[in-house]
Amino acid sequence: MQAWMIWVMVAAGLGVAELVATTLDLALLGIAALSAAGLAALGLPVGIQFLGFCISAVLLMALVRPVVRRHMVNTPPVRSGVARLVGKEAVTLTDVARNSGRVRIGGEEWTARPYDSDLVIPKDTTVEIFAIDGATALVYPREEPLLREDLWQP
Template identity: 35%
Template structure:
C-alpha cells in the first residue's frame, strides 16, 4: 500500500476521537496527516512526510488553540429570570409612586413602585425597570 493511503487512514483514525471526545486537537492532527498524505502523493520521502505532519499539526495547535481559548472566555452574558427584566421598558397601567402601582412588563402585569420617593408615574407613561424586588418592579 502507498504511504499516502496510510496517512489518509491515520487522518480518519484521528478524526474519530475528534468526534467522540470533541477535542479539537485531534482534528488538527488529522489535518496534519492529510498534509502529509499530499506530500506522499507528490513523491515526498518519509522524512518530508513526517516533517510536514509535525509542522502543520504544531502550527495549527499554536495558532488555533489560543484563538479558541480567547473566544471561549468572551462568551456573551446570558441573563434569565428576573435579571433579564432589569433595564427593560414597561408601560404604567395604574399610577406608580413610592407606595405602589401597576405596570405592564414583558406582556405581564407587575406590581411596581418608584425608586425615588417623590417621583410619580401616571398611566400611559413609559418607565424603565431598575431592579426587581420579590414580585415588585422598582422603576425609574
C-alpha cells in the first residue's frame, strides 16, 4: 500500500472521530494528515512526511484554532421573551402612577408603573421600558425637548 493512501485513511479516521467528538481539534489533525498525504504523493521520504504533518498540525492549532474557537464561542446574546422588551418604546394609554397605569407596547396592552415610584406619567407620553416585573412594565418618560411650549414665554 502506498504511503499517501495511509495518510488519507488516517485523515478519514480523524474526520470520523471529529464527527463524534465535535472538538475541532481532530478535524485540524485530519487536515494536517492530508498535507502529509500530499507530501507522500510527491514521493518524499517518510521522515519528511511526518515532519510536514507535525509542522502543519502545529500551525493549524496555533493559527486557525483560536480564530475558529472565538467565532464559535462568542455568539451574540439573543434576548427572548419579555427580556426583548427592555429598552423598547411604549405609549401610555392612561396616567401611569405607583398603583395603576397601562401602556401600549408594539400593539399589546400592558399594565405599567413608573420606574421612579414618585413619578406620575401623563396619558399619551412616550416612555422607555426599563424592566419587566411579572406582567408589569416599569417605564420612564423619554427626555423632554430642551424648549417646551409651556416654559417658553417671549
